Amino acid sequence: MTGKKKSAQASVEAMYRVFTVPEAPESTLSRIDQNISRNLAGFLQEHIVAVERDLSDVEKNFADSVIPEKPVFVSEQAQFLLDKLVANSVHTASPAFIGHMTSALPYFMLPLSKIMIALNQNLVKTETSKAFTPLERQVLGMIHRLVYQQDGSFYRKWMHDPRHALGAMCSGGTVANLTALWVARNRAFPAEGSFRGLHEEGLFRALRYYGCEGAAIVVSKRGHYSLRKAADVLGLGRDALVPVETDEFNRIQPDALRDKCLELQKQKIKVMAICGVAGTTETGNVDPLDAMADIAREFGAHFHVDAAWGGPTLFSRTHKHLLRGIEKADSVTFDAHKQLYVPMGAGLVVFKDPSLASAVEHHAQYIIRKGSRDLGSTTLEGSRPGMAMLIHSGLKILAREGYEILIDQGIDKAKTFANMIDEQPDFELVTRPELNILTYRYCPEDVRQALAMADELQAEKMNTCLNRITKFIQKTQRERGKAFVSRTRLEPARYYHFPCIVFRVVLANPLTTPDILEDILREQRELSKEDGIADEIAILHQMAAAVLKQDQKQARQA
Amino acid sequence: MTGKKKSAQASVEAMYRVFTVPEAPESTLSRIDQNISRNLAGFLQEHIVAVERDLSDVEKNFADSVIPEKPVFVSEQAQFLLDKLVANSVHTASPAFIGHMTSALPYFMLPLSKIMIALNQNLVKTETSKAFTPLERQVLGMIHRLVYQQDGSFYRKWMHDPRHALGAMCSGGTVANLTALWVARNRAFPAEGSFRGLHEEGLFRALRYYGCEGAAIVVSKRGHYSLRKAADVLGLGRDALVPVETDEFNRIQPDALRDKCLELQKQKIKVMAICGVAGTTETGNVDPLDAMADIAREFGAHFHVDAAWGGPTLFSRTHKHLLRGIEKADSVTFDAHKQLYVPMGAGLVVFKDPSLASAVEHHAQYIIRKGSRDLGSTTLEGSRPGMAMLIHSGLKILAREGYEILIDQGIDKAKTFANMIDEQPDFELVTRPELNILTYRYCPEDVRQALAMADELQAEKMNTCLNRITKFIQKTQRERGKAFVSRTRLEPARYYHFPCIVFRVVLANPLTTPDILEDILREQRELSKEDGIADEIAILHQMAAAVLKQDQKQARQA
Structure with missing residues (x-):
């Protein structure tokens, strides 16, 4: 063999190994794998850097637009991901990160996901998914029954009927x-x-x-x-x-x-x-x-x-x-992937009438032929992973009772937090929770009194100021990395429908405790005293004082 | 505490454990996890049953439409999945399963997927994905460059520009x-x-x-x-x-x-x-x-x-x-998830002009605000997992060279298989491979001779017969479980555009060898001799004989 041929042969063999030889138990990647299995919370705590780096800074690690010519070692890429990606990712499972709809996952979801990925089924057709197709149909049937409460004979008739679908699994x-x-x-x-x-x-x-x-x-x-x-x-x-x-x-x-x-x-x-x-x-x-x-x-x-x-x-x-x-x-x-606590990428729609999905039915010669059980004939997506397996496992392992506890606890916790906010003189609950979501903002007592009697223009001025303060507190808290609430804009009727920026809190993580919620308020109060926002706060108090003074004057005059 | 309260407390604690305590190393699920890490091919080989069970039979394991009231143990669900789901899934990674576009995965994709799922990021916005956003932008940039070959300054300008997107990541x-x-x-x-x-x-x-x-x-x-x-x-x-x-x-x-x-x-x-x-x-x-x-x-x-x-x-x-x-x-x-060898659920589109995506730009107050770097503003999907991490790893670890080997080998193998088919007297290559896909069918020599001289009606009759035979062989081979080719319908001009059912072969699995391809042909030939199709085969030969005889007669007359 010539040198060139030998090197080509070596490359081919290296490629073959990538598909056949598992990572060595002592390799970087295997160690990460084992760490995650043993102690996910610890892994996330240890590897995600709390203090936020500016995104433009993070971008420097992802600046190269050329696909490398030569392979890098798996260990090198694993280390890169740990240092540059994982370190600067978001600790979505943290019980103090109550700003988004992604929460902690039950432990069993991780090894189950591994099985799902190892099997690499494609749910578009039974040919590449076999038992996954009836499993997905069952999951759709179970959610359908949860919603529509039809009797057993309905599901015996429709759930596995190849010409019908009780719903469609989606990426979200x-x-x-x-x-x-x-x-x-x-x-x-x-x-x-x-x-x-x-x-x-x-x-x-x-x-x-x-x-x-x-x-x-x-x-x-x-x-x-x-x-x-x-x-x-x-x-x-x-x-x-x-x-x-x-x-x-x-x-x-x-x-x-x-x-x-x-x-x-x-x-x-x-x-x-x-x-x-x-x-x-x-x-x-x-x-x-x-x-x-x-x-x-x-x-x-x-x-x-x-x-x-x-x-x-x-x-x-x-x-x-x-x-x-x-x-x-x-x-x-x-x-x-929200309140069924399944990893990202799993949504679904159920249809009351099993014939509804036929309005979007598609067929082809090489796939989802007419009369087949292929689920792909009524889904918007084509190739899809077997996420239904994770939903199935959640429904079995947590069961109705387990999900009930999660839902009830979340709503109770939201009410507890709402009461906690109500008791603070310097916070204002903006929307009271019906489910486990609420909104509030930092709003000192004098400002709340002033807002209660302000005319539209005065309210607008104070709310504009409050908006800047809310944004500052929310951003700074996120950057410090100990806790996270999100923000949105609402138009409360009591403030003449002026757009008010508010903190938004989602209480779905079962690991979030009342102590954590108290800490979040405490940190927000401290942030309101920081130099970066001092001028706004001073102006706000002046505006409030002016409104209150005017009111006293009017009261005296009356 | 009353008994009821105690039991409620116990349920809450059980729920808490599910989110905090990893599976024990000796649990069923941990053992599966370790098996997959150590020897994926062995795991699939051992647990997937080769011989196909009828789907209506498999459905019996997924017949219950009621979400269970009480939790089952994780080990019980794990065992159920092994016995009922994994056993009856499709061995998409098998080198003898050359009928679909899902192939074996490089080993490193498994532990990397675990990291991705453990992090559970949501790519719709930076708030829930941080470094994953620049990483996804980089992946889009790399594929963009592979396609459009713009220079470095183009990517420095556009790749991380928050108001533009070089493409959109999708589920497929x-x-x-x-x-x-x-x-x-x-x-x-x-x-x-x-x-x-x-x-x-x-x-x-x-x-x-x-x-x-x-x-x-x-x-x-x-x-x-x-x-x-x-x-x-x-x-x-x-x-x-x-x-x-x-x-x-x-x-x-x-x-x-x-x-x-x-x-x-x-x-x-x-x-x-x-x-x-x-x-x-x-x-x-x-x-x-x-x-x-x-x-x-x-x-x-x-x-x-x-x-x-x-x-x-x-x-x-x-x-x-x-x-x-x-x-x-x-x-x-x-x-x-096709020829970049990433697990199911990863597609993307790139746009030549970085401003194109603005035609579908969407914003909201609580998410993907104007001016943010959030990728969700130009994707059809909302919440999405961090699949870009796996593409990134493929591009780094396999690199251009590695993917070149995979592509070249696949095309070479398809040509080898085409030649192999050409050499068989009783198989007909229907479409010659340009990339790594080809189609063919079982077609005895006398029938091929007859088809070459048949008029439209005669060809239609023989092709109708061949269609039934092709379908029988394809289905039976799939059911026997040793190998799998898919089938589709083409309208070859040489057969007066009559729809012909053909075997379809995709040669993307690097582990597929010429020996395996020979075995597949051998099994198909044997299947053509089975009782189930004997009548069709006999009729086919009769039709061919009639055409050939008529032709000889015409030749004598001429």
Whole structure:
């Protein structure tokens, strides 16, 4: 062999080894693997750096745009990932990180995920997933039953019926909502007479055939942004996502919903879907689903419920009444990577009527042939991993009782935290928790008194100032790395609907304790005294003093 | 404490343990975990049952539609999964399973996946992903550079620019194609004068404003079915996916493409996108991308290339010329879970122009705010896992050289197999491999001779018979569990475009050897002699004999 041939042969053999020889037990990667198995919390605690580095600084480690010519050792890449990626990732499992919807995972999810990845099944068809297909159908059936409570014979008939699907597994809630609205859109403009249906002829001809000027999706203004995205993707345009006013508890006003639908009808705009929200992203409130279902029926609209967050509330005997009416929905979105405590990348939608999914059925010669059991015929995605296995395991190992405890504890904890905030003179609870989400802000006592009597202009000025303070505290707390709350913008009626920035808290991590919550408030109070925000705070107190003084003057005059 | 309270307390504590205490090293799940780490191939070999069980039988293990009330032990669920799920899953990594696009994974992908899942980041925003965001941007940049070969300054400028994205990570190729066509559709009908753009006002008003009767996506008739699905989702209707004839090598005919575009133009249908295929799913052929790019420019159409399968051919100095012209595409789909050897659930699309993605940009108050680096503003999906970490690791550890070896070996192996088939008297190569995919069928020598001289009706009869035989062999071989080829339907010109069922083979698993390929042919030949198909085979030979006899007679008469 020539030198060149020998080196080529060596490269081929090295490549072969990568596919056949496991990492040595003492290799960097094996040690990480074992560490994670033995002590995940310790691994995360040890390797994630608490203090936040600026992203533009982190970017320096990911600056090269050229794919390297020569391989690096696995150990080298493992060390790089530990030092540069893991170190600067987010400790989503930390009990003090209560700002997002990602929480700690049950331990068993990790080795189970490994089995899932080792098997590397593709759920688009049975040929590459075999038993995973009935398993996924079972998971869809179980969630369907949780929502719709049909009897055993219903599921014996439909759950494994190859020509039907009780739902569609998705990578997340956005695709689940999109899938539901895709079904709704196609069903709103079905084949009739010479028209072969929207799915074949498209939206333009559909509206022309049916004599409509447009098609709308109506939802409370607290609906998730994925619905607006869906309106865009589906060709309806973002204008087609019609927001409806909410009451002071961030729930849609049924009268306003009805009026909006009547108005659309007058404009010859087809109300294609009405969406209820079961757990708004920002405040965790639940729309009056039962009343909405009736309005949807009145207008012949598809009734979809986005229960990506709040769906698992159905596990709780104490709180499931909040979702009354969900069983009337034509479709319901559920996110498994949220309150089913499954790793990222698992959402699903269930359909009340097993024939609904046929509105989006697709076939091909080489895959998902007609009559096959292939799940891919009614999913938006094609190739998909076997995440259903993790949902299945959660439902078996935690069971209804386990999920009930998680839900109940989260809601209790949110109420405890709300009471804690109420007791602080310098914090203001902005939205009281219905589920396990609440919002609040730092707001000194004098400012709260002043706000209570301020006119619109005065309130606007003080709230603008408070917004800067809230943003400062939230960002600085995140950067310091001990705790994390997120922030959003609400328009409270009591402040003349002026956009107020608030802290947003999601209490889904079972490891979050009241002590941790107290520490978070304490740190926020301390941050409010920092130099970086001193000027704002001083101005705020001056404004409050002016309002209070004016009020005393008016009181004296009166 | 009362008994009830005690038991409630115990349940809460059990729940707490699930989140804090790792599985014991001797537990069922830990043993599986260790087995997989030590010897994945052995684990799969040992636990996956070779002989296929009927799916309706497997379904019995997944029949219960009620979520259990009481928790089961982790060990019990682990054992259940081993016995009922893993045992009846598909050995996608087997070197004799050459029927699908899922192959063996490099060993390091397993422990790396565990890190990814342990970190449980959410790539929708930096707040829940931090360093994962620049890492994902780097991966998009690297694939962008592989495709478009811009210089270093281009990537320094754009790769980490928060207001731009060089692409979008997706769960797979279907979403990648959909994302590209979503961009194309929105850009085809932009804001102008009083019209605020399709993304705002929708397709109906867009077509009305621009005076069009429709919008079309033009692609070869070998395009992936996800494109038709995308046409449906996007509101264009499936009719809008306009197929163009291919040549005998399953590549689009540029003249036919141009004619089709002219015809659409005459009908006032906007050619919104032209899609090239770089690696057709069924035959692995590559469209003449360079010529297509010119036609796309001529019609002002977005040029998209679906390189979900063939994209990594760009790593090969020997074969990358096949994709010449891909650098002219406005967008390119790449599947990482195919020939980048990453676990299921990783696709992406790259955009030539960094501003293209802005056509689908979405923002919200609580997430992906304007000006943030959040990747979620231009992805179709919302919450997403950190799969980019695995792609990054593949690109570093295998490097360009490693992927080149994999690509070159796959194509060489396909040529070897094609030659092997050519040499068999009783097999017919239906499509010769251009990349690493080929199709063939069992077809005895006399039948091949007869087919060569048959008229249309005779050919149809023999091919109908052959179709049944091919289907029988493919299904039976799959059921026996030693090997797996898939099947599809092609319309070869030489058989008067009659739909012929063929075996489809994908040679991407580096562990597949020529010996294995020989065994596969041998088993198929043996299956052709089985009782189950004997009648068909007998009829086939009779038909062939009749054709040959008639031919001899005609020869004598002449």
